[in-house]
Amino acid sequence: MENIQSQSYQNRYYKPISSLTKSAMDIDISAPSNSEPQVELLAALMLKVANQRDRAAFGYLFTYFMPKIRAFGLQRLNQQGLAMDLVQETMTSVWTKAHLYNADKGSVATWVFTIMRNQCFDMLRRVQHNKEDAFGDDIWPLCDTVAMNQETQIDHKFTAKLLKHLDDLPLAQRQVVQGIYMQELTQQELADALEVPIGTIKSRLRLGLEKLKSFLETPND
Amino acid sequence: MIKHHPDQDLLFAHAKGELSLSMAIAISAHCALCEACKTAVAQYTQEAADLAFNQHEIDDTTADNIDISANDISLMQSALPDELQTMLAQILCQPELATAPSNEPILVSVKNQHYSVPSVFRQHLDRPWQQLGKVSRMRFTLNEMNTRASLLHIEALGEIPQHTHKGNELTLLLAGEFSDINGNYVPGDFIMLDGHTKHAPKTLKGCLCYIVLDAPLHFTKGLSKLLNPIGELIY
Structure with a gap:
């Protein structure tokens, strides 16, 4: 693979798949050497959008990616109107989810591609099945997932054990524990729903968790 | 120790978004459990992004002005056709999304x-x-x-x-x-x-x-x- 013209950053992408598969396990996914001014510029603009909601910077990203997304859309969706929908949907997500971009995980182009691919996947299903599905972002999460290692597996077994004791809690504490851990509500959302101060939520949660812990510590055989 | 993995073609097709929903779910779920395949898919996604975004440059006239510096930003934007100006303005009206999606199991x-x-x-x-x-x-x-x-x-x-x-x-x-x-x-x-x-x-x-x-x-x-x-x- 070394014989391809030069070792410039661009060429690393034109390796045949076979070389990739061989090295897939020990690939260095850290950011490519930033000798490429384009990559640097895009990253700088993206940071401006993420941190300052910079409209001019976004305007540049829009102008840069628009024709690329349209071309991809035409190829996949085979219709000018749908291709422009893909541009709009993708760039809207780039704008509204900019704060989820993590420069350590990859280039701006890869991030925009990810959003576009996810959106296109859902649009294709809409065209083919007439379903208002939105599964793309579940399949390819936009922010990094932590792989479920042994520790989280055990953690979840533990959670399951804990949940068995939920019914033994007083109602007020059970509501809070269920709300936070099963419905994934924030403490503020729970406070609003139950019409109590957030401090009350915090103390109910603490009391509830302590009680659950005590259930586990009691030998039950 | 996981011994059985999807083959590399499947991982690459997944990164490109070419698999059916049922299979995409399978690969995604496998990657949530397997750090090695997750890393491989991240790498393939980078490759897929480059394939998708760079192969059209030659045909696409609007992409001619790719090698520009930040100074040209305003110039490029004003060159956008009206319909795209409208789209851009619509997008800029959207607020930032408050919540990040949860990836918790x-x-x-x-x-x-x-x-x-x-x-x-x-x-x-x-x-x-x-x-x-x-x-x-x-x-x-x-x-x-x-x-x-x-x-x-x-x-x-x-x-x-x-x-x-x-x-x-x-x-x-x-x-x-x-x-x-x-x-x-x-x-x-x-x-x-x-x-x-x-x-x-x-x-x-x-x-x-x-x-x-x-x-x-x-x-x-x-x-x-x-x-x-x-x-x-x-x-």
């Missing part, structure tokens, strides 16, 4: 057993469990013609009668363990069988799997033949 309960499964199953778990002895199945509604995708739960000491398949059968073990004549499997194992392989999986401690079938199962062993219609019911 999800708890699934069946027959008083509790398992955690990758978040990719989030929108598919509202179906009822159908139970038959030690076997329970939750069939997804993915609308993919003959392809069927389900969660399958086998209770401790349960097994499925020996069978072959009309098409390919994919089994992704999500929790617990099972074994067949080829060995034992651990969570994350991604097992692809073709229509010629006979197998009779059994589990000592119980297991939860994600299964994708091209075609209904057909049992091949003795009395179980009578149970053939159940092949459709189980998976």
Whole structure:
């Protein structure tokens, strides 16, 4: 693979798949050497959008990616109107989810591609099945997932054990524990729903968790 | 230790977004359990992004001004046609999304057993469990013609009668363990069988799997033949 013209950053992408598969396990996914001014510029603009909601910077990203997304859309969706929908949907997500971009995980182009691919996947299903599905972002999460290692597996077994004791809690504490851990509500959302101060939520949660812990510590055989 | 992985072609197709929903779910769930394949997909995604974004440059006249500096920003924007100016203005009206999506694993309960499964199953778990002895199945509604995708739960000491398949059968073990004549499997194992392989999986401690079938199962062993219609019911 070394014989391809030069070792410039661009060429690393034109390796045949076979070389990739061989090295897939020990690939260095850290950011490519930033000798490429384009990559640097895009990253700088993206940071401006993420941190300052910079409209001019976004305007540049829009102008840069628009024709690329349209071309991809035409190829996949085979219709000018749908291709422009893909541009709009993708760039809207780039704008509204900019704060989820993590420069350590990859280039701006890869991030925009990810959003576009996810959106296109859902649009294709809409065209083919007439379903208002939105599964793309579940399949390819936009922010990094932590792989479920042994520790989280055990953690979840533990959670399951804990949940068995939920019914033994007083109602007020059970509501809070269920709300936070099963419905994934924030403490503020729970406070609003139950019409109590957030401090009350915090103390109910603490009391509830302590009680659950005590259930586990009691030998039950 | 996960021994069975999707092959590299499948991972690359997944990164490009070319797989069907049922298979994309399978690869995504495998990657949530397997750091090596997750890293490989990240790398393939980078490659797919480059393929998608750079191959059109030559045909596309608007992309001519790619090598510009930040100074040209305002100049480029004012060159946008009206319809795109409008789109850009519409987008800029949108507020930042407050919440980041959750990737936390999800708890699934069946027959008083509790398992955690990758978040990719989030929108598919509202179906009822159908139970038959030690076997329970939750069939997804993915609308993919003959392809069927389900969660399958086998209770401790349960097994499925020996069978072959009309098409390919994919089994992704999500929790617990099972074994067949080829060995034992651990969570994350991604097992692809073709229509010629006979197998009779059994589990000592119980297991939860994600299964994708091209075609209904057909049992091949003795009395179980009578149970053939159940092949459709189980998976």
